[in-house]
Every structure is written in structure tokens, then in C-alpha cells.
Amino acid sequence: MSLTTTTTESGTTPARAGRTGGEPPSTERAAPKPHASGRGRARPLADVALSAVGACALVGVAVTVWLGLWVTPPDRFMGNLVRLLYIHPSIAWVMYICYGVAFLSSLAFLWPRTRSLRFDKLAGASSEVGVVFTGLTLVTGSIWGRPTWGTWWTWDPLLTTTALLFVLYLGYLTVRRIPGEPEVCARRSAIAALVAFVDVPICYFSVLWWRSLHQAPSIADPVTGKTYIHGSMAWTLLLSFVSFTLVYVWLVARRYRLFVLAEREDDEGLAQALAERRAESSQVRA
Amino acid sequence: MVLAVRLREAVSLADRFPLLAGVTLDVAEGEVVHLRGPNGAGKSSLLRLCAGLAAVTSGTAVVLGHDLCVDRQSLRREVGLLGHSSFLYEDLSVERNVVFAVRAARADVAGVDAALDRLGLVGRLRTTLVGNLSAGQRRRAALAVVVARAARLWLLDEPHAGLDAEGRTLVDDLVRDASRRGTTVLLASHELDRAADLADRTVAVVGGRVVVGELPGERRGAATGAAAPAGPAGGVRAADAEGVGCDVA
Amino acid sequence: MWRDALLVAGKDLRIEARSKVAIGQVVPFALVVVLLFGLALGPAVGRGSVLSQAAPGLFWVAVLLATVLAVQRSFAIEALDGASDGLRLSGLDPAGIFVGKAAALGSQLLVLEVVLTGAVALLYDRHLAGGLLLAGSCVAATAGLVAVGTIYGVVSSGARQRETLLPLLFFPMVAPILLAATKSWDAALAGTPGRGIGWLDVLAVFAVAYLAMGTVAFGPLLEDA
Numbered sequence: 001m002s003l004t005t006t007t008t009e010s011g012t013t014p015a016r017a018g019r020t021g022g023e024p025p026s027t028e029r030a031a032p033k034p035h036a037s038g039r040g041r042a043r044p045l046a047d048v049a050l051s052a053v054g055a056c057a058l059v060g061v062a063v064t065v066w067l068g069l070w071v072t073p074p075d076r077f078m079g080n081l082v083r084l085l086y087i088h089p090s091i092a093w094v095m096y097i098c099y100g101v102a103f104l105s106s107l108a109f110l111w112p113r114t115r116s117l118r119f120d121k122l123a124g125a126s127s128e129v130g131v132v133f134t135g136l137t138l139v140t141g142s143i144w145g146r147p148t149w150g151t152w153w154t155w156d157p158l159l160t161t162t163a164l165l166f167v168l169y170l171g172y173l174t175v176r177r178i179p180g181e182p183e184v185c186a187r188r189s190a191i192a193a194l195v196a197f198v199d200v201p202i203c204y205f206s207v208l209w210w211r212s213l214h215q216a217p218s219i220a221d222p223v224t225g226k227t228y229i230h231g232s233m234a235w236t237l238l239l240s241f242v243s244f245t246l247v248y249v250w251l252v253a254r255r256y257r258l259f260v261l262a263e264r265e266d267d268e269g270l271a272q273a274l275a276e277r278r279a280e281s282s283q284v285r286a
Numbered sequence: 287m288v289l290a291v292r293l294r295e296a297v298s299l300a301d302r303f304p305l306l307a308g309v310t311l312d313v314a315e316g317e318v319v320h321l322r323g324p325n326g327a328g329k330s331s332l333l334r335l336c337a338g339l340a341a342v343t344s345g346t347a348v349v350l351g352h353d354l355c356v357d358r359q360s361l362r363r364e365v366g367l368l369g370h371s372s373f374l375y376e377d378l379s380v381e382r383n384v385v386f387a388v389r390a391a392r393a394d395v396a397g398v399d400a401a402l403d404r405l406g407l408v409g410r411l412r413t414t415l416v417g418n419l420s421a422g423q424r425r426r427a428a429l430a431v432v433v434a435r436a437a438r439l440w441l442l443d444e445p446h447a448g449l450d451a452e453g454r455t456l457v458d459d460l461v462r463d464a465s466r467r468g469t470t471v472l473l474a475s476h477e478l479d480r481a482a483d484l485a486d487r488t489v490a491v492v493g494g495r496v497v498v499g500e501l502p503g504e505r506r507g508a509a510t511g512a513a514a515p516a517g518p519a520g521g522v523r524a525a526d527a528e529g530v531g532c533d534v535a
Numbered sequence: 536m537w538r539d540a541l542l543v544a545g546k547d548l549r550i551e552a553r554s555k556v557a558i559g560q561v562v563p564f565a566l567v568v569v570l571l572f573g574l575a576l577g578p579a580v581g582r583g584s585v586l587s588q589a590a591p592g593l594f595w596v597a598v599l600l601a602t603v604l605a606v607q608r609s610f611a612i613e614a615l616d617g618a619s620d621g622l623r624l625s626g627l628d629p630a631g632i633f634v635g636k637a638a639a640l641g642s643q644l645l646v647l648e649v650v651l652t653g654a655v656a657l658l659y660d661r662h663l664a665g666g667l668l669l670a671g672s673c674v675a676a677t678a679g680l681v682a683v684g685t686i687y688g689v690v691s692s693g694a695r696q697r698e699t700l701l702p703l704l705f706f707p708m709v710a711p712i713l714l715a716a717t718k719s720w721d722a723a724l725a726g727t728p729g730r731g732i733g734w735l736d737v738l739a740v741f742a743v744a745y746l747a748m749g750t751v752a753f754g755p756l757l758e759d760a
Contacts, residue, residue, distance in 0.1 A: 334620075337624065339620055339623060339624065358758075359623075359626075359629075359754075359758075362623070362624055362625070362626040363626030367624055369620070371620070371621075373620065373621035373624060373625075374621075375546070375550060375612060376612070377550040377553045377554040377612065378546070378549060378550060378553065382546075382549065386542065386546050386625075387625060389542055390539070390542060390625040390626055390627045391625065391626045392626070415553065
């Protein structure tokens with residue numbers, strides 16, 4: 001009496017078979033679908049790969065830090081401040097990936113042909129990581145900005161939009177937490193993500209224009225700041241980008257896995273609840 | 287025989303709790319069916335499902351020709367649900383509430399006066415704000431909405447509750463009249479004798495399922511449970527409206 | 536859809552006429568906010584003072600705060616007994632419900648804005664000028680505000696923490712409206728409406744985008760609430 005839903009990772013095939021028109025007698029419902037079946041072999045491989053990614057990421061970041069703090073020389077103009085430039089752009093870059101992935105996943109979920117709860121989980125994982133990285137972007141940017149511009153904050157279009165993005169996605173995460181059935185939550189969250197996403201370019205251009213009215217847009221954006229990048233600096237920067245991207249992949253994959261496990265737990269809880277509920281009725285069958 | 291309601295192993299969840307754990311039920315057009323069962327059995331959930339409010343997680347559900355796995359919304363105009371809450375606006379008068387509900391259902395506004403008269407909501411009561419009414423009067427107003435909308439399917443959840451003796455007789459009359467006109471009525475009630483008198487048959491709901499069994503006090507008609515023939519699967523194909531497949535039992 | 540929108544807008548406005556919550560509570564609230572700003576930034580008024588120069592921005596912040604209240608009220612009337620089934624059960628076209636609710640909210644907000652304009656002109660000592668731009672930006676900004684408000688209103692009405700969720704969702708989204716409307720008013724009041732036209736465009740784009748999105752998204756969001 002298992003409940004065959006399309007939500008489980010291994011359970012998408014029955015629904016697809018049904019959707020193409022032929023009506024297979026639902027013998028699939030006779031036996032509960034063992035979740036681990038078929039994936040038993042695949043799982044260790046994915047795990048190993050993920051651990052490898054994690055290890056590389058860790059090593060990469062460590063090396064970046066070492067290079068950045070000790071090996072590379074101080075910049076001619078910025079002095080030691082340039083060292084922040086080894087992590088800030090990478091963090092910002094990861095932030096963009098996070099939101100891009102979250103946006104695309106939400107779109108994919110809402111698109112009928114690619115509707116799958118996998119995309120919802122991906123969007124959730126990616127945006128959680130994204131919020132963290134946005135916070136880091138703001139902090140590192142601010143630290144860099146203080147000695148450079150003299151203030152902790154300036155109403156630069158990028159900074160302001162980033163700050164708004166931070167709060168927007170905090171709101172999105174809160175919407176994700178509203179209780180409900182997985183499909184219902186997923187749909188609601190996906191729509192919320194799209195609604196929020198459309199706001200981002202509007203924010204950016206409004207603030208850009210706003211700033212340009214008041215002074216020449218010559219605030220050095222940390223990402224495109226004027227530095228001579230060559231030699232050891234270039235390599236460090238490259239390593240930094242790669243390492244942080246690996247960190248992103250590792251974090252999202254782990255978070256995704258957590259979602260899957262939670263869903264599995266939910267499904268088992270549901271199966272049990274169904275059994276108990278049906279037991280109520282069978283007590284009547286004299 | 288045209289089926290107004292056709293359910294096969296319908297499952298409905300709320301927050302991962304199975305309100306309905308596989309309901310199989312056939313209701314012919316014009317029939318009056320009494321749903322009985324203990325508290326928490328799922329009678330209200332079943333009515334909500336038939337109103338198109340609850341999502342069908344798996345199984346088949348076809349109500350008034352609408353496949354609920356595909357589209358739950360277009361059904362709602364043809365259905366009248368009398369629930370525990372009255373779905374009325376506190377700050378509007380009874381008349382305005384009924385007119386609004388009728389217009390929303392694209393029904394004929396001319397029926398409003400007749401419905402209000404029938405329910406005994408005349409004179410001062412018509413223009414009283416719903417917020418100022420007593421519970422019994424609200425029930426009457428909610429009933430007036432169901433009557434005025436001229437729905438093809440009535441889903442009444444404890445219609446006698448909160449009404450005085452006159453009101454209860456009124457409900458019985460309304461149900462009989464509706465049935466005569468060809469309206470299908472599903473009513474859930476703990477007033478076993480009254481409801482059994484009204485109904486063509488009685489169906490027992492326990493633990494989210496319709497059961498076959500000798501429940502005491504059941505007077506006539508076979509309780510259709512799993513005995514209902516599982517029809518051929520064709521005709522009820524579920525597209526992924528909510529991202530969930532409705533599998534056929 | 537339009538028929539349903541008219542029906543819903545009429546219903547909302549009629550309820551407002553009876554209960555007088557917008558007039559009786561939201562408008563006074565906005566006036567209090569204006570007063571509080573005065574306390575925070577005053578007491579100097581007139582040319583060159585902080586309060587007078589900030590007047591457009593303060594006006595729009597007050598409007599934003601009031602919008603949240605109005606939206607909460609708009610959805611509170613639907614959720615009697617904790618059951619927002621009524622709207623779904625009615626059989627109304629969801630897009631129509633969206634437009635109707637937004638329209639009703641918009642009308643209430645426009646009335647509020649008229650009152651607030653007077654208050655701000657008086658209390659912050661600004662001469663009103665560039666009326667057309669002022670009015671135009673009010674309309675465009677309000678359209679955007681109610682679109683976003685209605686979308687998030689239905690999302691938060693289904694949540695148990697609805698009172699705090701709505702502001703969290705709403706304010707970051709409408710930051711561009713605040714910015715553009717303030718700039719537009721700045722230009723109008725300074726007597727150089729030409730500079731404000733661009734901002735009016737921003738407001739219009741925002742409003743159109745979100746009204747369109749709302750008509751499409753409201754249906755699924757209402758179902759899931």
C-alpha cells in the first residue's frame with residue numbers, strides 16, 4: 001500500500017510511464033518502493049567524488065590564503081589591501097552563481113516539461129549558500145572600502161543592490177519555510193524566487209542612475225578595481241576563483257543531500273501515517 | 287447512470303498527514319448520500335476534496351465531470367460547500383454577501399431574494415452585517431449562499447449543527463427539494479436518524495477511507511466501499527497540474 | 536477576468552466603507568509617522584533644513600509603511616476563522632481577484648497620498664509645484680506598490696507568521712519604487728520636472744512588470760496559501 005508519488009528521486013519512472021498514455025496496472029503500488037534500490041551502487045561513487053571536491057576546495061582555499069597573505073607582493077597603489085582582492089571577487093562571483101542557479105532552477109521547476117522537485121531542492125540549497133556568500137561579499141567589500149574610500153559604506157550601485165539582494169533572499173528563505181506539502185511549497189517558493197529576481201536589475205539600474213546624478217561614477221568597484229594583475233597575483237586570483245567555486249559545489253551538494261534525506265524521512269513518516277490511518281478503518285471491518 | 291462523484295483510492299494530504307487514505311466512492315447524480323463516521327475520520331476532508339479545495343495526491347477523483355487531478359478550479363462554481371466556517375464577510379450585510387457569492391459563481395442574481403426568503407432571512411436581517419449575527423443566523427446565511435448559487439452538487443458539513451428545531455426542518459426540506467430538482471447532495475452529519483431519513487443511502491467513513499462493515503444504526507442501503515467496481519482507467523488521465531502524478535488504482 | 540476584478544474591487548471597497556479601517560487607522564498611522572519624522576529630524580523647517588529637503592523621501596517612506604498595513608488588512612478580511620478557503624471557493628478568476636484587490640488597495644492608497652501630501656507640505660514647509668509630475672509619480676508608484684503588496688499579501692496570508700513575513704518580503708522589493716518616486720518628487724518640487732520624467736519611466740516599468748507578473752502568479756499562489 002505504498003504511496004507512489006513522483007517526488008522521490010528513484011520514483012519518477014512510474015509517473016512518466018503513466019503520463020504517456022498507457023495505463024499500466026498499478027502493480028508498482030503493491031510493494032513499497034525501496035529507496036536505496038538501484039542507488040546502492042551509485043552512492044559510494046557520488047560520495048567519493050564529493051569528498052574529493054571538498055578536499056580540493058579546502059586545499060585550494062588554504063593555498064590561496066597562503067599565497068595571498070605571504071607569497072604575493074603588496075600592490076603599488078593599494079599596498080597590502082590588495083590581498084583582499086584575492087578572495088572578494090571570488091566570493092562575489094560565487095554569489096552570482098548561487099543566485100543564477102537558484103533562478104534557473106526555479107524556472108525549471110515551473111516549466112511543465114522539467115517539473116521535478118530536484119530543481120526545488122537545488123534552488124533551496126543554492127540560495128542558502130548564496131545568502132551566506134552575499135553576507136561575506138558585503139563584509140569583505142566593506143573592509144576593503146574603509147581604507148580606500150574612507151567610509152564603511154558607500155551607496156555604490158553594486159553594493160546597494162547587493163545589500164538589497166541579501167534581504168530579498170532572506171525573505172525568500174523565509175517563504176521556503178512556510179509549512180505545507182512539498183509540491184505546494186516548491187511552487188510557491190519558485191514563484192517567490194522569480195518575483196524577487198526581476199527586482200534585481202531594476203534595483204541595480206535605479207541606483208546606478210541615482211549615483212550618476214550626484215557624482216561621476218568613478219567609485220572603484222572592487223571587482224574591477226584598477227590593479228596591475230600579473231605574475232603571482234594572477235595565478236593566486238585564478239586559484240582563488242577555482243577554489244571558491246569548488247567550495248560552492250561542495251556546499252550545495254551537501255545541502256542538496258540533506259534535503260533529499262529529509263524528504264526521505266518525510267516519505268517514510270507519511271507511509272507510516274498512512275498505515276496507521278488505514279488501520280483505523282480496518283478496525284471496523286468486523 | 288451519470289456519476290456526479292467518482293473517487294477511486296483518492297488520497298489527500300495535509301502537511302504529510304493523510305486526511306484521506308484512499309477513498310473509493312461513487313455517487314450518482316441526484317442522489318442524497320449521508321456520510322457518517324467518528325470524529326477525525328475524514329468526512330470534512332472528503333467534502334472539501336469534492337469541492338475542489340483539497341489536492342488529490344494520488345488516486346482518481348472526478349466530480350461533475352471535472353478531473354480533480356488536472357483542474358480543481360473550474361469545478362468550484364458548480365459546487366456549494368457548507369463548511370464549518372461560513373465564508374462570509376463580517377463587514378458586509380447578509381444580502382450583499384449572498385449577492386457577491388452568487389455573482390462570483392456566475393449564477394443568476396434573481397435567485398437571491400427567493401433564497402433569502404426561504405431561509406427566513408427577511409426584513410431587518412437582510413441588511414444586518416454578518417458580524418452582528420448569531421451563529422445560527424450565520425449558518426442560515428451560509429445556507430442561503432448554497433441555495434442561491436444553484437449548485438449542481440451540495441456538500442453539507444454538519445448542516446443541522448447550530449440551528450434551532452425550525453432551522454433543522456428547513457434544512458431537511460431544502461435537501462429534499464434540491465434532490466427532487468436533480469441536485470446531488472453529500473451530507474456529513476452526526477444526526478444519524480435525521481440524516482438517514484433524508485438520504486438515499488449512508489456511507490461510513492473511518493480513518494480516511496470509506497468502509498464496508500456493519501456499523502450499528504445503519505438502516506438502509508449497502509455502504510459502497512471497496513465493493514464499487516474499479517472502472518477502466520481510461521478517461522482519467524492526470525497531467526502534472528501540481529507537480530504530482532495521480533496514479534490510477 | 537475584468538468582471539471578477541470589478542466584483543472583488545467593489546466588495547473590498549464596500550467593506551472599507553463600512554468598517555472604515557483605512558480611513559480610521561491607516562491614514563492616522565501615516566500621519567503619525569510624518570509627525571515622528573518631524574520629531575526625529577526637526578525642528579528646523581524651511582529652506583536648507585534637513586526636514587524640508589528630506590520631505591519627498593519621508594513622504595514615500597510613510598506611504599510604504601502604510602501600504603503594508605493596508606495590505607495586511609486587505610487579506611485579513613478574507614481569512615475569517617483562519618480559513619482563506621472562501622476566496623478560492625467563490626469560483627472567481629484568480630487574475631481577476633488580483634486586479635480587483637490591487638485596484639481597491641490602490642484607491643485607498645491614493646486617498647492616503649492626497650492627505651499626506653497636504654500634511655507634508657504643511658509640516659515640512661514645502662511648496663507644492665510640478666503637480667502633474669507629482670500626481671503621475673504617485674499613480675505609477677502606487678500601482679507598483681499594490682502589485683507587489685498583493686502578491687506578497689497572498690503568500691504571507693497563508694503563513695502562520697504572516698504579520699512579520701509581509702514586511703520582510705515587501706520592503707526590499709519596493710526599494711526601487713522608493714528611490715524613483717523620491718527622485719521624481721524631488722525634481723517636481725524643485726521646479727525642474729524635466730529631470731523627473733526618467734524616474735517616472737522607472738516607476739511605470741516597475742508597475743507594468745509587477746502587475747503583469749501578479750496576474751499570472753496570483754492563481755498558483757492563492758491555491759497554495
